[in-house]
Amino acid sequence: MKSPTKHSLGGLPITNRVRGTILHCTRYQTLSKSINLSLFSLFLISPPIIFFTRNIILQEEVNNRLAEELMQEVRNQINDGIKLQRQLELIESIDRLGLSSLFHEEIYRVLSVLSLNNCKEVILCGLRSTAICFQLLRRFGFQISEGIFDDFMDGDHDAFLPTLSDDVIGLLSLYNASYMAFPGEKKMESARSFAEILPGSIESAIGHALDLPLHRRMPWMEARMYIDMYELEDGMSPALLHLAKIHFNKVQSIHQKELKHAGSWWTRLDLGKTISFSRDRLMECFFYVVGIVHHPDYGFCREKLTQVGMLIATIDDVYDVYGSLEELELFTQIIDRWDIKGIVELPYYMKICFSALNDTINGVANHLYLDDRLEAIPYIKRVWADLFKTFLVEAKWHKKGYIPTLKEYLSNASISISGHVILFNTYILLKCKISKETLQQLQDFPNIVRLPSLIFRLCNDLATSSAEQERGDVSTSIQCYMKETGASEEEARLYISMLINDAWNDMNREYSACSKPQFSQRFIDASINLARMASFMYQHGDGFSAPSHQIKGSIKSLLLNSISNNLYERDMQ
Incomplete structure (x- = not known):
């Protein structure tokens, strides 16, 4: 296959690039219009005074x-x-x-x-x-x-x-x-x-x-x-x-410094400009990460998880929006083999993705002792490869117009939602005990990972299904259930809501069983917080890709605006 040139990203018509359909060209344009200026971009244009005075x-x-x-x-x-x-x-x-x-x-x-x-x-x-x-x-x-x-x-x-x-x-x-x-x-x-x-x-x-x-x-x-x-x-x-109030302001000031550092990393990486069709959601991504691990001592974890989240969003858009099926299959194969030499066959924008991914994986593992690092890196690569395989499955379903059964859909979509990758990296970054047995157990998608991932997926489906169907995206759990059972959309949504409640009950029992766990309490908390963030971000729509006024307000109150504390201020005078 002839490798596209560095300029092929903008040089080839969208109709030839995106699964070869005029329909997908329209979908690309619709998605592009829905991706408005990111909150972080707005922050850079008009940074809050708090950064330079109060803190x-x-x-x-x-x-x-x-x-x-x-x-x-x-x-x-x-x-x-x-x-x-x-x-x-x-x-x-x-x-x-x-x-x-x-x-x-x-x-x-x-x-x-x-x-x-x-x-x-x-x-x-x-x-x-x-x-x-x-x-x-x-x-x-x-x-x-x-x-x-x-x-x-x-x-x-x-x-x-x-x-x-x-x-x-x-x-x-x-x-x-x-x-x-x-x-x-x-x-x-x-x-x-x-x-x-x-x-x-x-x-x-x-x-x-x-x-x-x-x-x-x-x-x-x-x-x-x-x-x-x-x-x-x-x-x-x-x-x-x-x-x-004192504690909140102190922790917030730490988060603000981390956010500025994340912005510098994203700017240096320049991935948002190279892959211009992708979602530029650094602020939302960092907000999501803070929701998973907010404790001030976990700054390195937040730094690397933000990088992980941005790469997931970017490469997800490659599979959903831009890559041809042939390119996606090749990219998935190279990731599966972790074939660094094979990247010469990839188009330029995929080479950039692979390079950024490789650097991020090494960055996640580098804080470990050498023996633990050598033990962990193959497992980290494997969970990323498994994620991209599920992305590819969905791309093929979309091309064929295939609507799977709900069971088949959830088997794939519970991984494609990316909770597995997020929590696996979280485990490494929280400096939990590293052993081959624990890493293998985490890779095998245990309940402590599966249940929050399932909630993440189903909450996402309830919030984004209507918009995704308008764009011509792959079917969600709602459409799968409707086709399989003949249910109305309202009935399907009620059923999916019931599955979410059942998953929460299962998770409550799981965490009770983990009161003397092989997993640390800080990882257990992060795991359940992933499900909580999904409930929050997708409660009133797609809070990640198209954040509402309410979500934007929450982000500002949590990350940008400090709390006035009169007692504290009087003491300082």
Whole structure:
């Protein structure tokens, strides 16, 4: 095959390049129009003042001194014999404010005692405290039965007592707790159905509470939103509130430096200009990565995961938008063999992709000890090769107009969504224990990877299916189910939503089983955060490729706009 020249990217007509169809030319143009100026480009045009003023003023020594004083005050509040109900509410607030890592010992000490006593004292405190206790115990890996709610149900334990319907705050806590359910827990199903019928006033009082269950929210975004809500709560702890603001601003300043560094990498790579048809979504990608691992100590992980995410998006567009089937097959074969010499056969833009991919893989592995690096690199290459094989399958399905069965589709699409590659690289980057056995287990798509990937895929399908069908893309799970069963689109969407709920329940059980895992807790948290990010980003449309005003606002509040902290500012004067 004659290799295209360096200028072939712009020189050949789109109709010859993209699977050889006029239809795909239209699809390319439609996609190009939908890819507007990236948020990062807008940031470069008009950088927020915060980068040059506020975060410079916040001196580290003042920040640390205030934080230590406030942390000690909050510790005293946890330990100083306050009522059990207040203690649980305080721990819940600490967790929602993103501060649980600062009070790890105190939280586990309280929850350990409750777990040993089977929460008998908590039940006497009422529905709200019982629901919070149940949620926290499962959240932090303790064993707790759904039977904790028996005292709030009728004699047969089939339904919750009607008198509870007036306890609005208790119902809200029950609603959130119900999303910690394991498969087959009928009482938790009953709890969700009962709590979903909340008085309308609760929505205006608590805003986003019913928009997305607490367990399925992006934790760091929840911390930012809850800071504003907590400030208005009766009985809030001023020390905890100000600590949360200081901590958020400190972590945000770290993320901002990382974002600027990521922008420099992307500019140097110049891949966005070389492959001009691809999505330039650096800000969205970094936001996604922060949602998976936000802890300030994981900066190297975020740096490399952002690079991984940008390459996934770019090469996905090569398969979806631009590459001919012949080129895609050749590219997939060369990646599968990792044939560096074979790249001379590739068109220029694919050579650039291969080179960037090779550099990124080496960058991910280079922080490992030599023996671990030699062990890990073949596995990293294999999960990338497996991803591109699924991209190729979808390209072939599209060319043939083939609609697979739902089972066949999910077998391929659960990998093509890229969760496997993201989590495999996350495991390496979090400096988890490297062994041949663990790497092989991760490569074999275990539940800790499969379930969040499935949720990622199905949430994506629900959000993007209509737009993708207009562009003539490959069928999603919705179309596959409709063709296979004769269901309407509405029925198909309900079925896919049910699959998402089932996957969440399976994942809850999986993470409970992982409370003494071969996988570290930080990797388990990252894994479930991938599913949470999918729920958040695709809740109201395609939050990655075509972010809504709401998503853009969330990105700005999390990454660009600091929080005013009057107590902190007075102390500095």
